[in-house]
Amino acid sequence: MIPKACMTVLFVLLLAQAHANTEKVIFVSPPAASITTSGPSFEQLHLPSITPKKSSLRLSLPAAFPSEKQPRGLDTWYMLRNLNPSQRYEVRVCWAATQPTNFWLDVYNTSHVFDTPDLIQSLATFSEAQQTDERTQSTGSGAPKESLLFLHVQASADFFSTNRTLMSSPPAVDVELILDPYLANAVPRSLLPTAVYVVALAVGSWILSGMIWKRLFSSTNKPHTD
Template sequence: MNLQACMTVLFVLLLAQAYANTEKVIFVSPPAVSITSSGPSFEQLHLPHITPKNSSLRLSLPAAFPSEKQSRGLDTWYMLRSLNPSQRYEVRVCWAATQPTNFWLDVYNTSHVFDTPDLIQKLAIFSEAQQTIERPQRTGSEALEESLLFLHVQAAADFFSTNRTLMNSPPAVDVELILDPYLASAFPRSLLPTAVYIVALAVGSWVLSGMIWKRLFSSTNKPHND
């Protein structure tokens, strides 16, 4: 297998499904706080969790057209848990271009949410709607140290249609929420395969160009018979 074929195979192996639209927020995780599993806990909020081990959620998010009461559409809330303190992360929401939607992503530490009436009200409304969804609960009464944040996602439909049904009730948007840690606070870990591919492509191109140049140089310097 020649070098060009190897580069082609490497490129195909790195191909993955890509979404047309992406919105993200970059943040540094806060210091760990003490959490006890006895008494009131974050689990009682019934929020979906995103962690470095389970870093991706695929789901359908409800959306609504902007209004006076909801200028950014509908709210959904998540917990970012088991973070490494003081590490840089980014959270991305990816969705298809066939579902025009505007997204806003914000991360808040727990004290900021609980001290802000508007945020705690929005969180309470969403949490109450999630009560029917059973989520795993922690057991025991031991105190744990954990770095965590609230993730606030707002989705507003961004299209116009002559179909009144669509205008009155926009369909849910299929999205993927991804928590991506940064390596050395420089670039997301998910970009590592792309970086390796670019380096391999650059090295392969340099080697291939050198081989071509040597052949051209040797052919032009061959002695000619009269």
């Protein structure tokens, strides 16, 4: 039989604690488009960029309670750059469960944003605010063609408090934005370690069960002497 200590260790290994909430959007990157080298450029928007090489951003996002003017709270904008054309990706936003917030993530190509009045107005407002922050950097590839998208994030506070200050001005939410490519456009790359662990656990369990069965079988068939 398996010792109780081993059973306890196996049980602990299977436990997982939930420390954060997650919201995500899945999309396929567009074909590479020509990047204008003269006139206004994407760098002048001063939007933070997420790329396959710099695949995560940790920041504090402002949030607001839903209103008639802003039913989904406050808007923030980012650029997904240097993408591999026609590859499947997902973008996740992760935040602590102790900060109740609703998030909406949308991905748009450049033409859709520039042709939609509400989106271009929201983007322009956010871009103007970013220009006053010298820490914001937008990194491009420098190539004449690039596959890129706009990421639109909306955050609304989702709590109630008797504290009037919190209800009038919700605190910023600490989040992590993660760009995760899909392997063979089927499975997120971040799940690869989990898949390896599950396969290793299944193989180990099969080998261990075979050893236990052989030991039990040999003990039951052992001849008894009077």
